[in-house]
Amino acid sequence: MTQRVSILNGPNLNLLGQRQPEIYGYDTLQDVARKCADLAALFGFETTLEQSNYEGQLVDWVHEARENAAGIIINPAALTHTSVALLDALHTFEGPVLEVHISNVHKRESFRHHSYVSLRADGVIAGFGVEGYELAVRRMATLLKSD
Numbered sequence: 001m002t003q004r005v006s007i008l009n010g011p012n013l014n015l016l017g018q019r020q021p022e023i024y025g026y027d028t029l030q031d032v033a034r035k036c037a038d039l040a041a042l043f044g045f046e047t048t049l050e051q052s053n054y055e056g057q058l059v060d061w062v063h064e065a066r067e068n069a070a071g072i073i074i075n076p077a078a079l080t081h082t083s084v085a086l087l088d089a090l091h092t093f094e095g096p097v098l099e100v101h102i103s104n105v106h107k108r109e110s111f112r113h114h115s116y117v118s119l120r121a122d123g124v125i126a127g128f129g130v131e132g133y134e135l136a137v138r139r140m141a142t143l144l145k146s147d
């Protein structure tokens with residue numbers, strides 16, 4: 001069966017392409033979903049991309065991933081800096097977890113410098129724009145191969 005990688009996105013990322021484009025660019029989340037799926041296909045796995053503005057929904061998707069995903073790529077958005085619940089959920093997931101931020105959070109306000117999710121992530125990508133998602137797919141391919 002083809003392996004699936006779950007790409008999860010937190011609050012406000014549904015507005016990607018419209019929201020502060022000077023920071024996040026003009027690509028939409030749909031563009032990201034398509035680019036990642038095309039790239040993953042070259043490596044022989046599938047990606048699905050989901051977004052929610054609700055913390056509990058993201059926690060539920062992480063729980064679902066325990067049953068049916070080989071890895072998780074996550075941009076937790078603002079929940080990065082606040083959510084112990086999401087960190088705890090990710091701790092229950094056994095496969096690789098990669099954290100993506102479109103912007104370079106370290107160049108921004110100090111409250112964006114700390115990430116709860118990084119305590120679980122196997123790798124973190126920040127400041128590469130939406131290309132960061134594709135870089136994460138590439139890295140995921142390596143990690144799944146060496147499983």
Ligand code: DQA
Nearest residue numbers: 075076077078101102103112
């Ligand atoms: C973000 C950075 C977060 O600080 C912010 O709250 C976001 C997006 C990024 O992709 O750069 O919503 O995760």
